[in-house]
Amino acid sequence: MQTSRRTMGTALAVLTMAALTSCGSGSEPAADGTVTLSFLVDNSQATLDTAKVLADTFTKGNPAIRVEVETRPGGTEGDNIVKTRLSTGDMSDVFWYNSGSLLQALNPAQTMVDLTGDPVLKNVQKDYLPVVTQGGRVYGVPAGTALGGGILYNRKVYEKLGLKAPTTWAEFTANNDKIKADGTTPVISTFKDTWTSQLFVLGDYYNVQAAVPDFARDYTAGTATFATTPAAQAGFEHLAEVHAKGHLNEGFGSATSEQGLKMLVEGKGAHYPMLSAMLPPLLKDYPQAATDIGFFGIPGTDPAKNGTTIWEPPGIYIAKSTEHPDAAKKFLAYIASPAAADAVNKVVQPAGPYRIEGARLPDDAIQVAKDLQAYIDKGATAPALEFLSPIKGPALEQITVAVGSGLTPPAEGAAQYDKDVAKQAKQLGLEGW
Amino acid sequence: MTGHRPDTRDAGPRSAGSGLPARRAHATRARRKTGPAYPYALYLPAALVYTVIFLVPTAMAFYFALTRWTLFDSEFVGLDNFRDFLAEQNLSIGFRNTVVYAVVTSALKVVIGLGLGVLLTSKLRLRGFLRSLVFFPVLVSTVAVGITFSVLLKPDTGLVDKALALVGISGPDWLGDASTALLSVALVDVWKGVGLATVIYIAGILSIPTDYYQAVAVDGGGAWHRFRHVTLPLSWPATYSVIILSFIGGLRSFDLIWTMTRGGPGFTSDVIASIIYKQYQAGFYGLSTAGNVLLFVVVTAIVVPLNWFLGRRQVSP
Numbered sequence: 001m002q003t004s005r006r007t008m009g010t011a012l013a014v015l016t017m018a019a020l021t022s023c024g025s026g027s028e029p030a031a032d033g034t035v036t037l038s039f040l041v042d043n044s045q046a047t048l049d050t051a052k053v054l055a056d057t058f059t060k061g062n063p064a065i066r067v068e069v070e071t072r073p074g075g076t077e078g079d080n081i082v083k084t085r086l087s088t089g090d091m092s093d094v095f096w097y098n099s100g101s102l103l104q105a106l107n108p109a110q111t112m113v114d115l116t117g118d119p120v121l122k123n124v125q126k127d128y129l130p131v132v133t134q135g136g137r138v139y140g141v142p143a144g145t146a147l148g149g150g151i152l153y154n155r156k157v158y159e160k161l162g163l164k165a166p167t168t169w170a171e172f173t174a175n176n177d178k179i180k181a182d183g184t185t186p187v188i189s190t191f192k193d194t195w196t197s198q199l200f201v202l203g204d205y206y207n208v209q210a211a212v213p214d215f216a217r218d219y220t221a222g223t224a225t226f227a228t229t230p231a232a233q234a235g236f237e238h239l240a241e242v243h244a245k246g247h248l249n250e251g252f253g254s255a256t257s258e259q260g261l262k263m264l265v266e267g268k269g270a271h272y273p274m275l276s277a278m279l280p281p282l283l284k285d286y287p288q289a290a291t292d293i294g295f296f297g298i299p300g301t302d303p304a305k306n307g308t309t310i311w312e313p314p315g316i317y318i319a320k321s322t323e324h325p326d327a328a329k330k331f332l333a334y335i336a337s338p339a340a341a342d343a344v345n346k347v348v349q350p351a352g353p354y355r356i357e358g359a360r361l362p363d364d365a366i367q368v369a370k371d372l373q374a375y376i377d378k379g380a381t382a383p384a385l386e387f388l389s390p391i392k393g394p395a396l397e398q399i400t401v402a403v404g405s406g407l408t409p410p411a412e413g414a415a416q417y418d419k420d421v422a423k424q425a426k427q428l429g430l431e432g433w
Numbered sequence: 434m435t436g437h438r439p440d441t442r443d444a445g446p447r448s449a450g451s452g453l454p455a456r457r458a459h460a461t462r463a464r465r466k467t468g469p470a471y472p473y474a475l476y477l478p479a480a481l482v483y484t485v486i487f488l489v490p491t492a493m494a495f496y497f498a499l500t501r502w503t504l505f506d507s508e509f510v511g512l513d514n515f516r517d518f519l520a521e522q523n524l525s526i527g528f529r530n531t532v533v534y535a536v537v538t539s540a541l542k543v544v545i546g547l548g549l550g551v552l553l554t555s556k557l558r559l560r561g562f563l564r565s566l567v568f569f570p571v572l573v574s575t576v577a578v579g580i581t582f583s584v585l586l587k588p589d590t591g592l593v594d595k596a597l598a599l600v601g602i603s604g605p606d607w608l609g610d611a612s613t614a615l616l617s618v619a620l621v622d623v624w625k626g627v628g629l630a631t632v633i634y635i636a637g638i639l640s641i642p643t644d645y646y647q648a649v650a651v652d653g654g655g656a657w658h659r660f661r662h663v664t665l666p667l668s669w670p671a672t673y674s675v676i677i678l679s680f681i682g683g684l685r686s687f688d689l690i691w692t693m694t695r696g697g698p699g700f701t702s703d704v705i706a707s708i709i710y711k712q713y714q715a716g717f718y719g720l721s722t723a724g725n726v727l728l729f730v731v732v733t734a735i736v737v738p739l740n741w742f743l744g745r746r747q748v749s750p
Contacts, residue, residue, distance in 0.1 A: 076714035083716065087504040105716055107505040191609065191698055251588035253609020253698045394715030402699025407611050416522055423517060427717045429501055429508065 035327045036066045038092035040085075042078050043071040045281040049348045050144050051096065057343040058334045065327045067094075075195065076394075079105075086111040091319035093328050096143050099131040099315040100387040105428070108139045113318035113325055115139055120333045128355040131387045132315040140315025141336035142355040144344070147277040148372040149203040149384060150297040150308045155367070157184055157270045158294075165296045167303040169238065176247045179270045187242045188269035189252040189404060190260035194397040197404050199273035200242075200298065201235035201396065201417075206309040206382040207300030208232050216388035222425065222433050226414040236410035236417075238298070239403045253405060265289045273298070275311060276368045277351040283366070290349070295371040297380075307380030308372070312387050313355055390428060393420030498726045502719035514723035523700040523708060531704040534619055534690075535683030541623045542630040542679045543672055549627065550634025550671075551664060564635070568628040575625065579692030582621045583608060608694050611701040618693050618702060622686065630675045637671025638664060677739070684732070 041051040048071060055067035070092055072081045079102065085091045086106060097103065106112070115121055116138045121129070124141055132140035151172075158164070161182055166172040176186035190196045208215050211231035218224035226232040242248060249255065249269055261278060263269040265286045282289045297308025316335055318328045334340050341359030344350070350361055352372045361369055375381050386392045396417055403413035425433040469476075498514055500507040518524070553564050570578065585592045586607040594604035607617040645663045654662070687706035690696065696703035696711070705728060712721035 079716065080714065083504050105503065107503065110505055194695065194697060251606045251609060253606050253611075254583075254587060255609075394711070394717075398697060398699055401697055402701075405611060405698050407699045407701065419522060423717075423720075424715070426513075426517070427501060427720065 034064050034066055035324050036068055037094055037322075037324060037327055037331060038070055039067050039331075040070045040072055040082075040092040040095040042074040042096065044074055046277060046348055046351075047096065047144075049281075050344050053344050053347045054335055054340055057340065058331055061334070062330060065330065067331060082106065086319065089321040091321055093322040093324055094316060094318055094331055096314060096316050097140075099140065099142075099312050100384075101390045101392045102386070103132065103139070103315065104134060104390040108134050108317070109137065111320050112139045113320055113322070113328070115141075115318075115329075115332070118329065120329050120336065122333070123336050123338065123357045123359075125355045125357060128312060131312045131383070132317075140317045141332050142313040143316045143335065144277075144313050144348075145350045145352040145354050145369075146313050147275050147311045147352040148295055148297070148308050148368070148375070149199060149275050149311055150273070150295055151199075151203075152264060152272045152274045152276070152279065152293050152295055152368065154264055154267050154270050154292060155294045156267055156292050165294070166299045167306040168301060169234075169299045171303075172299045173241070173245070176242070176245070176271070180247060184267070185249040185263065185269040186247040186271060187249075188255075188260045188263050188272040189242075189248045190255040190257045191252055191401045191405065192254045193257040194401050196257050196260070196274065197239075197400040198397050199275070200239045200404070201400055202384055202386070203273060203298045203309045204235035204238070204300070205385045206297055206307045206380075207234065207305075208385075209382045210300065210302070210305045210307070216385060219385070219421075220389040220391060220430075222422070222430075225418040225421075227411065227418050233410065233414045234300075235298075236400075236403050236413045239400060240406065240410040240413075243404055243406045248404075262286075265293065267292075275351075276372055277311075279366065279368050280349040280351050283349055290366040293366075293368055295368040297375060305380075307378070307382065308375045309384050310352065310372070310376075310381045311384050391421055391425050391430070393417055393424050395420040494722050494726060497719055498723040500719045502722070503716065504718060507719065510719070514720045515727065517720055518712075518724045518727065521708060523703055524705075526700055527703045527705050527708045530615055530702060531684060531686075531706075534615065534622075534686055534704060535680050537616070537619045538622045538626065538683045538686075539676050539679035541619075542627050543675050545623065545627050546630025546634050546675055547665075547668070547672070549631040550638055550668075551660065553631065554635055554638045564631075567631050570625045571628040573625070575688045576692050578621065578625050579689050583693050586617060609698055611698050614694050614698060615702040618690050621693065622683070622689055625689070626679060626682065630679065633674050633678075634668060634671050637668040641667045681736075684735075 039051060039055060041047050048069070051069045055069050059066055072078045082091075082095065082097055083106065091111070097106070114137050116136075120141060121138060128142050129138055132138055132142075153165070157179065161178055163175050163178065166175055179186040208229070208231045212224070212229055215224055215229065215232065224232075226236070249260075249263065257274075257278065260269070260272050260274070261282055264272045265282060265288065276295055279289055279293060295308075297306065299306065316332060318325060318332065322328050336356055338356060338358040338360075341354050341356055345362045349366050350369055351366070352369055353361065353376055361373065365373075399408070399413050399416050399420070402408040403410055408416070422433060497507060499509060499511060501510050501514075502508075549567055553560060553567065557563065586594075588594055588604070588606040588609065591607075593607070597604040605613050607613050641663065645667065646659055649659050649663060685706060686704060687710065690702060690704055690707055691710065694702045696707040705724075709721050709724035709728065712724060
């Protein structure tokens with residue numbers, strides 16, 4: 001018995017030591033008074049580059065605060081990491097996350113520091129605030145730039161065939177026919193990365209809103225659906241049409257977004273329905289992408305109402321569990337300043353306009369950003385539906401792959417999505433569903 | 434299943450030696466007298482881990498399946514989640530795919546495994562080497578296999594399509610085409626799992642007494658007779674194990690499908706497990722827990738009678 005008691009004592013001591021050491025890492029201020037902030041971002045190249053510049057330039061101005069960038073996967077896997085860490089109080093001090101409908105699912109009132117009326121927001125454009133607001137309280141500042149969701153096109157191909165950017169879907173289809181006749185792939189699709197299949201539907205929202213101005217409100221209330229609103233169903237029809245006409249690249253079912261962008265830049269494909277932010281990371285290997293690739297919004301039916309759908313920048317938020325709220329606020333105030341935008345411009349080419357007062361695009365901005373700015377100057381933009389409504393069905397990307405591969409007819413796809421939306425609304429516990 | 438069966442009654446370490454029988458008898462007697470072989474304190478860590486990591490979450494799952502759960506808070510909604518899960522649009526596709534996948538993989542593993550088993554028990558040069566070669570894929574991580582084959586099966590640039598192009602066949606987009614996706618994954622599953630089936634068959638075939646083969650030889654039977662009338666019927670226990678193992682493996686398959694197609698294109702290669710996983714990914718924690726509870730009930734409903742049936746068979750073969 002003597003031995004076993006001693007053994008158990010030792011085991012207990014080891015366990016205690018392990019527990020103590022595993023808890024105590026990190027956040028105490030160092031002896032010289034410097035504070036270290038952890039900053040969680042997703043692992044896409046553009047985000048990571050931006051985050052590192054922000055961290056480095058901020059520390060230069062504030063030597064007493066160090067910022068350590070941590071990464072997480074993107075997509076739904078990343079969503080779960082963020083949710084888990086927030087709900088267990090284990091979140092980094094500052095984190096980068098989507099604005100709009102995805103933010104609503106994080107329960108910000110319970111998990112984030114309320115920034116309403118705080119001087120941190122001094123430089124943030126007022127029309128950005130709604131996408132980082134819940135229940136009238138503001139929680140974040142914009143990270144990076146807004147971006148366009150529409151069609152990236154190869155201007156060299158257009159030049160060669162004497163085409164011009166279409167303002168209606170019929171013109172777009174006519175262009176596609178000519179491009180196909182020339183032996184180039186008209187529309188690149190990359191369904192291995194399923195999220196990329198949603199652009200024809202999500203990027204069409206500007207046209208939906210132009211036809212049915214109250215769609216977002218009625219959709220949130222459950223009275224308007226995709227299947228019963230012809231303008232909303234058009235996105236699904238477009239998807240089916242480009243497949244049915246044979247306008248897609250070969251092997252679209254297993255192509256990745258990286259391959260798609262390469263095809264576009266190399267001129268093997270003419271159009272790629274995509275977010276403009278996907279382009280800047282490509283510039284390192286393909287500098288010609290800066291001038292060769294342009295952008296236009298997904299065309300609708302009326303040339304007079306031509307415009308584009310834009311995605312608001314993601315937000316940067318402070319976790320409620322942080323031990324350094326003041327340092328974190330300083331960091332956020334810096335992020336939302338023209339100085340930070342200038343620093344980022346030097347490393348990452350902006351893919352759209354900033355949401356910060358006084359922050360401007362550089363003169364040598366890439367063509368895609370210039371094209372997008374032209375729409376904004378015209379006032380011909382609408383935010384994507386996910387910034388106007390808390391509901392976005394999670395299965396949309398599978399449904400759009402099925403419709404875009406000719407497996408599901410567009411009307412049926414729209415109806416399936418409506419059911420998916422209803423499920424999401426119920427899970428969010430919204431009124432009236 | 435006659436012949437040697439290891440004695441599993443004594444779970445202690447076996448040190449071979451002359452004093453063993455006496456010691457074993459002593460230990461058995463001592464155990465009867467004092468109850469368990471070890472003090473209860475030694476069971477405690479395992480019991481604790483099992484309770485905290487398995488029993489408590491399992492019990493909690495039954496509760497959370499009845500709630501709308503966001504990780505931050507949960508609200509009791511009764512059986513709504515079960516209704517919603519059963520109304521899931523692609524559940525029927527998923528169910529059909531699960532069964533198709535299980536049947537295809539277990540059938541192919543039986544056929545190929547038996548063939549390889551016969552081949553690798555014959556007098557063959559490099560037999561040992563070939564046996565390890567066939568078993569090797571079993572040892573590789575499933576996710577690694579999935580990623581490797583996704584690259585190999587790429588259209589045009591993948592090795593498989595390039596090889597087919599050499600003989601003038603233009604291969605399909607294996608994983609991106611709805612009609613081939615599930616089947617392609619099933620074939621990779623067979624490639625990975627057939628090694629285990631082969632080993633089971635080798636053991637089964639080697640346990641067939643040589644007398645039978647000699648009898649066939651005396652009667653003037655050829656290789657086909659040896660296979661048809663001796664090997665095939667007498668390796669039935671092996672066939673039985675292979676079917677059961679690979680069928681259960683096929684029913685709960687997830688990792689390979691998820692790494693190779695994520696249930697796509699669209700929903701065409703979804704199985705029950707990937708449907709549940711997608712609910713979890715979407716943040717519908719209550720709903721996906723309800724799906725898991727249903728899966729648990731279904732698996733139990735299949736496994737418990739099967740286990741009882743198999744147990745009976747083993748007693749009187």
